[in-house]
Amino acid sequence: MTQILDGKALAKTIQAQLTAKVHDWTPQVGRPPGLAVIMVGDNPASAAYVRNKERACDRVGIASFGQKLPGDTPQAYLEGLIAELNADERVDGILLQLPVPQHINDVTLLNTIDPNKDADGLHPVNLGRLVRGEPGLRSCTPLGVMQLLHANGIDIAGKQAVVIGRSILVGKPMALMLLEANATVTVAHSRTHNLSALTRSADIVVSAIGRSHFLTADHIQAGAIVVDVGINRIETSAGQYRLVGDVDYEAVSPIASAITPVPGGVGPMTVTMLLHNTVLSYCQRMPALAHERGTLLS
Structure with a gap:
């Protein structure tokens, strides 16, 4: 019999584990993990993906800091926004929803994200950590x-x-x-x-x-x-x-x-790993949770 690799069921299990951890850790830290998703333009598929991610955050207890911006938003504004999110202590993960409008240089924006808040695992620093076999946020x-x-x-x-x-x-x-x-x-x-x-x-x-x-x-x-x-x-x-x-x-x-x-x-596993990366970043940034960093996905 062929084994069906059921991502939907596994994602539900992992999200339940993350939910329990976030519920336990939020009182210790004084705030929940936070994820900021930046979407530029009105691509219907992107909008659906973002809604799905926001609903998943709600289920797990992650605070969403959604940024839905017009398609003509300038590059400089987006770079400034990412810099603000990098400095925002409430935000543990930042994701740029792709694709972006043609006038936007997505590589520059992705490289502007703090590697330790890179929820998508696409920053060159995190890809370099993967190449070297070092801990880091993974794609x-x-x-x-x-x-x-x-x-x-x-x-x-x-x-x-x-x-x-x-x-x-x-x-x-x-x-x-x-x-x-x-x-x-x-x-x-x-x-x-x-x-x-x-x-x-x-x-x-x-x-x-x-x-x-x-x-x-x-x-x-x-x-x-x-x-x-x-x-x-x-x-x-x-x-x-x-x-x-x-x-x-x-x-x-x-x-x-x-x-x-x-x-x-x-x-379903892709969305769940986005949540995982956000919670992992939260653990790495919070000294009170240093002993918990190895418990995710265990």
Whole structure:
């Protein structure tokens, strides 16, 4: 039987653990953890993501400092806003919702965020800490994948892993986290030749390319572990829309030993790791909680 890696259920469990910790720690510190999400413009998908994150903060007991700004907000204003949030003692995590309007330099803004408040784990300092194997805030989606594998008893050490996608958001940090867990890792991308031959040799395949049903049964060896990071919106014959992954789930799931569904797999874990990073930053910044830093995700 194929093992379904249920991210929705695991996310609920982890959020419940975070809720209990925040409830216990808030009286000690005198305030709850705080997350500031900056959204520029009126992208409908971004607005939905931000609402989802705010609701998750409410469930866990994290204070939200949302900043929803017009699409023509100047770069200089955003840099000043991030500087204010860096200095705000109520704020433990800062997230810039991507994408931003074309006139905004998102790299500059991401680099302006205090690395110790970098809830998305995308600052060069945190990526450098990942490369060096040092503690730090990790990229949310890859961290969510690692937690999903760990919680389901999947031993990564010694396995051959192929990551499809090389973005700084998922592909590169995903490869580094798998390598840190002692997998042998290959990163594939749009210019990789004979991809199916490569993926058929893998024990673990992680797809993060954003192409619906790209991975078929021909790409997967029997017994492989398949992690689908892709979220693609496609139109049905009835003129409605539904979400699908990069993996042809119906074709691949009978072959795989374990697989993530879309939706309900990696997506819920990404939001949960954002909450985790905010609470972890809170612990790191509060001397009263120094002894608690190793208890998250335990």
